[in-house]
Amino acid sequence: MEESTKYDTLKRIISIYLPEDVSVDAIGAQSHLINDLNINSAHLVDIVLDVEDEFDIMFENDDMERMQTVEDALKIIDIKRSKK
């Protein structure tokens, strides 16, 4: 998968969980999911499930804790996919 497609796919998943007053344009590689994008922490588990389904990978508990920013998520996706 192209880097840009991967990023767009992740952005689309994250955008579902944005509060109503945060626009999709606010999502950047450095964005912190909770602190910058204001995503309810309860929804992080939903983002993980959606990412797992979309990229056909599985997160471990440690991965979930490491996933703080958009970039973190992209890195985890890369590592998991390279191991397949």
Next chain:
Amino acid sequence: MDKRVVITGLGVCAPNAVGIKAFSRAMAEGKSGIRFVPQLKELGFGCQIAGAPVIAEDLLGAYFTPLQLRDLKATGIIYGVMAGTDAWADAGLAKAPDDAPHWQGGVVFGSGTLGVDKFHEAMLQVDRGEVRRLGSTTVIQTMASGVSAYLGGILGCGNQVTTNSSACTTGTESVLMGYERIVSGQAEYMLVGSCSDSGPYVWSGFDAMRILPRKYNADPEKASRPMSASASGFVPGSGAGALVLESLESARARGAKIYAEVLGGALNSGGQRAGGSMTAPNSEAVQRCIVQAVRNAGIAPEAIDAVNGHLTATSKDALEIENWSRALGREGSQFPYVNSFKGYFGHCLSAAGSIECVASVLQVHLGKVFGNPNCEDLHPEIKSKVDEAKIPRQTLDYGPQILAKASFGFGDVNACVIFKRFRGD
């Protein structure tokens, strides 16, 4: 001095109509909400009919964000949020701003069992060893207080936000709980009501108890027959009813429209003694509840000119009428007008009391007594207690001044509330 309490908003998600305008029309015209449910036939139910609200998919976006709608399977929450949000808007109340809740506004919104379809999905996942894939909303959709939690958050209520549960008494009990909170000065306005989930997992237990009609699968609209000699069980239903109760002072200060006044009421239990059991009422308790409600309302029993009963369409209907007759000390042509709305939409279980309170308040507000369908063959024991003219088959243009509404539930629990027409004094 105790505060006076009035009703300033109504909302409803009923099997025969969604929204107050459509519901008022449906009730006055005698529109049935009972339909054949193919799924119940496929699953081998004896009773294959039910009353469930018909919700247009595109309507949901007006009540929920796209995120809230993802995997939302708790029908009780859908009905409750629709009815509750409508009642709040009908009262002219706004959603609280982002930074400050309504400290004077609370929610008492009951449920029986909530989020059953979501629970079913979760149980299957858990059994497959997929706990980690449940997602984040399993808890909030299946906790009993899910409906009040959704409503409290959507409206931004900062007063008491809770869910009550007392089987088929739930909705009427919620009205009295909200009423008491305002009377005692602890809140200015309370959203009260209740909801009940739809579907086979909710209704199956009643089918297994063989208390639902089995002979009307081909003729659903004739199946719910309160007060008739041919009543053969209640038709299961679902939905939600909601009322905004408010102190008279607050309603006047806001210039709100007033549907009716809540004069008071009573709650009790028969203790499952003296003929009462888990599933049958102790008649003395029922009578005491009605007598106490009349006393708490500060009226004479003769002042009541309309009664909306629990009257589920079982063999117990005649006993309920006798209990009303003894409690009010009235019979024959002296008996008030009496009706049961279950002929229209069945028994909506934990939502029954609130949907029926909404319809009762509409009667008082619109100056009507809604008709009783399917009791052409009035039960002989009821006929011996009440003049037939007091049990209208068609909707009457009679404006009740004081209406008594009661609900009774499994666990031998009772609730009775008294509504009065509001004339501005």
